[in-house]
Amino acid sequence: ILTKQWVTDLIHEFDSNKQESFNGFLTKFLPKKKHYCRTICNQERTYAAINIDSVGYENTYDLLFTLLGVRHSLVTSEHHRRIDQVRKSHAQRKKMTK
Secondary structure, three states, rough: OHHHHHHHHHHOOOHHHHHHHHHHHHHHOOOOOOOOOOOOOHHHHHHHHHHHHHHHHHHHHHHHHHOOOEEEEOOHHHHHHHHHHHHHHHHHHHHHOO
Protein backbone atom coordinates (compact mmCIF):
# COMPACT_ATOMS: atom_id res chain seq x y z
CA ILE A 1 0.00 0.00 0.00
CA LEU A 2 1.37 3.38 -1.01
CA THR A 3 1.18 5.87 1.82
CA LYS A 4 1.82 9.59 1.85
CA GLN A 5 4.66 9.15 4.39
CA TRP A 6 6.36 6.59 2.16
CA VAL A 7 6.25 8.90 -0.87
CA THR A 8 7.48 11.82 1.25
CA ASP A 9 10.46 9.75 2.41
CA LEU A 10 11.42 9.01 -1.20
CA ILE A 11 11.42 12.65 -2.28
CA HIS A 12 14.40 14.73 -1.23
CA GLU A 13 16.05 17.85 -2.59
CA PHE A 14 19.42 16.31 -3.45
CA ASP A 15 20.31 14.33 -6.54
CA SER A 16 22.17 11.11 -5.76
CA ASN A 17 23.41 10.47 -9.32
CA LYS A 18 26.89 11.85 -8.57
CA GLN A 19 27.33 9.51 -5.60
CA GLU A 20 26.08 6.51 -7.55
CA SER A 21 28.37 7.44 -10.43
CA PHE A 22 31.37 7.66 -8.12
CA ASN A 23 30.51 4.31 -6.53
CA GLY A 24 30.62 2.74 -9.98
CA PHE A 25 33.88 4.56 -10.76
CA LEU A 26 35.43 3.38 -7.49
CA THR A 27 34.77 -0.26 -8.38
CA LYS A 28 37.22 0.15 -11.27
CA PHE A 29 39.93 0.66 -8.65
CA LEU A 30 38.53 -1.60 -5.94
CA PRO A 31 36.73 -4.53 -7.54
CA LYS A 32 34.07 -6.01 -5.29
CA LYS A 33 35.40 -9.54 -5.70
CA LYS A 34 38.94 -8.68 -4.56
CA HIS A 35 39.94 -8.40 -0.93
CA TYR A 36 42.36 -5.60 -0.04
CA CYS A 37 41.43 -5.36 3.65
CA ARG A 38 44.86 -6.41 4.97
CA THR A 39 46.87 -4.08 2.75
CA ILE A 40 47.23 -0.35 2.29
CA CYS A 41 46.09 -0.82 -1.33
CA ASN A 42 42.48 -0.12 -0.35
CA GLN A 43 43.34 3.35 0.93
CA GLU A 44 45.69 4.16 -1.95
CA ARG A 45 43.22 3.04 -4.59
CA THR A 46 40.43 5.03 -2.95
CA TYR A 47 42.59 8.17 -2.87
CA ALA A 48 43.52 7.68 -6.53
CA ALA A 49 39.85 7.37 -7.51
CA ILE A 50 38.91 10.49 -5.54
CA ASN A 51 41.78 12.46 -7.06
CA ILE A 52 40.96 11.38 -10.61
CA ASP A 53 37.27 12.14 -10.10
CA SER A 54 38.16 15.60 -8.75
CA VAL A 55 40.86 16.86 -11.12
CA GLY A 56 41.00 14.31 -13.95
CA TYR A 57 43.42 11.70 -15.19
CA GLU A 58 45.87 14.10 -16.81
CA ASN A 59 46.44 16.29 -13.74
CA THR A 60 46.49 13.33 -11.35
CA TYR A 61 49.08 11.33 -13.24
CA ASP A 62 51.14 14.41 -14.11
CA LEU A 63 51.48 15.20 -10.41
CA LEU A 64 52.02 11.56 -9.45
CA PHE A 65 54.74 11.02 -12.06
CA THR A 66 56.44 14.27 -11.05
CA LEU A 67 56.43 13.32 -7.37
CA LEU A 68 57.79 9.86 -8.15
CA GLY A 69 60.38 11.18 -10.57
CA VAL A 70 58.98 9.11 -13.43
CA ARG A 71 59.07 10.43 -16.96
CA HIS A 72 55.82 10.02 -18.80
CA SER A 73 55.72 9.73 -22.52
CA LEU A 74 53.69 11.70 -25.01
CA VAL A 75 51.58 8.59 -25.59
CA THR A 76 50.65 8.39 -21.90
CA SER A 77 49.86 12.09 -21.69
CA GLU A 78 47.72 11.93 -24.82
CA HIS A 79 45.86 8.89 -23.50
CA HIS A 80 45.01 10.66 -20.23
CA ARG A 81 44.00 13.81 -22.10
CA ARG A 82 41.58 11.83 -24.27
CA ILE A 83 40.02 10.08 -21.27
CA ASP A 84 39.48 13.46 -19.60
CA GLN A 85 37.91 14.83 -22.79
CA VAL A 86 35.47 11.92 -22.97
CA ARG A 87 34.50 12.40 -19.31
CA LYS A 88 33.93 16.13 -19.86
CA SER A 89 31.80 15.56 -22.95
CA HIS A 90 29.68 12.98 -21.09
CA ALA A 91 29.18 15.45 -18.21
CA GLN A 92 28.15 18.21 -20.62
CA ARG A 93 25.72 15.89 -22.39
CA LYS A 94 24.12 14.93 -19.07
CA LYS A 95 23.65 18.61 -18.17
CA MET A 96 21.92 19.27 -21.50
CA THR A 97 19.39 16.49 -20.97
CA LYS A 98 18.22 17.86 -17.60
